[in-house]
Amino acid sequence: DAKTTQPTSMDCAEGRAANLPCNHSTISGNEYVYWYRQIHSQGPQYIIHGLKNNETNEMASLIITEDRKSSTLILPHATLRDTAVYYCIVRVVVGGGTSYGKLTFGQGTILTVHP
Amino acid sequence: DTGVSQNPRHKITKRGQNVTFRCDPISEHNRLYWYRQTLGQGPEFLTYFQNEAQLEKSRLLSDRFSAERPKGSFSTLEIQRTEQGDSAMYLCASNLQRGEAFFGQGTRLTVV
Numbered sequence: 028d029a030k031t032t033q034p035t036s037m038d039c040a041e042g043r044a045a046n047l048p049c050n051h052s053t054i055s056g057n058e059y060v061y062w063y064r065q066i067h068s069q070g071p072q073y074i075i076h077g078l079k080n081n082e083t084n085e086m087a088s089l090i091i092t093e094d095r096k097s098s099t100l101i102l103p104h105a106t107l108r109d110t111a112v113y114y115c116i117v118r119v120v121v122g123g124g125t126s127y128g129k130l131t132f133g134q135g136t137i138l139t140v141h142p
Numbered sequence: 143d144t145g146v147s148q149n150p151r152h153k154i155t156k157r158g159q160n161v162t163f164r165c166d167p168i169s170e171h172n173r174l175y176w177y178r179q180t181l182g183q184g185p186e187f188l189t190y191f192q193n194e195a196q197l198e199k200s201r202l203l204s205d206r207f208s209a210e211r212p213k214g215s216f217s218t219l220e221i222q223r224t225e226q227g228d229s230a231m232y233l234c235a236s237n238l239q240r241g242e243a244f245f246g247q248g249t250r251l252t253v254v
Contacts, residue, residue: 069247069248070146070233070235070245070246071233073243129175130187130235130243
């Protein structure tokens with residue numbers, strides 16, 4: 028699986044948009060970009076994923092550059108409960124033999140939302 | 143609650159003892175994964191099952207670790223002769239073949 032690079036930490040004011048960047052310059056054509064977050068002492072929680080088009084759901088938006096080498100997760104109106112570690116992961120979903128589907132986590136970005 | 147369930151949530155054991163953790167995935171999910179997470183690090187993949195077949199094991203999974211998923215439903219992860227370095231959060235996740243993975247709350251193991 029391709030590696031990802033994320034900033035170690037970011038801050039955001041409550042009510043403002045949080046924009047979390049991720050670089051994945053070695054991504055392959057059959058790899059999707061996934062975002063998970065982990066709130067302290069809990070298991071990771073799925074947020075959103077995409078292949079090449081921008082995606083939006085009730086939690087967040089995902090913007091993927093045209094060359095697919097980077098992406099940005101956007102939390103439109105951050106709340107204190109969004110304070111967590113955010114992981115950007117590239118994952119083989121189509122093809123890739125029997126091992127596709129497993130997630131390879133990096134260090135993630137610690138997002139702190141402050142009042 | 144129809145999410146991924148892990149038991150126990152916490153386990154304290156003495157070095158050298160054996161421990162077993164259980165994971166109940168979401169009922170229709172055919173894939174089940176085990177991860178280990180130490181403080182300050184992201185989860186690390188250990189092994190995964192498709193139905194009852196164990197299809198991949200990480201090199202992190204030493205001979206003291208064994209995982210099973212009889213009948214393709216719940217799974218157990220056993221650690222024999224525990225060492226202090228085994229102290230970690232053990233996470234279980236499940237998904238359908240191409241769907242997003244859902245994680246349990248984890249079992250925190252402390253070896254003293």
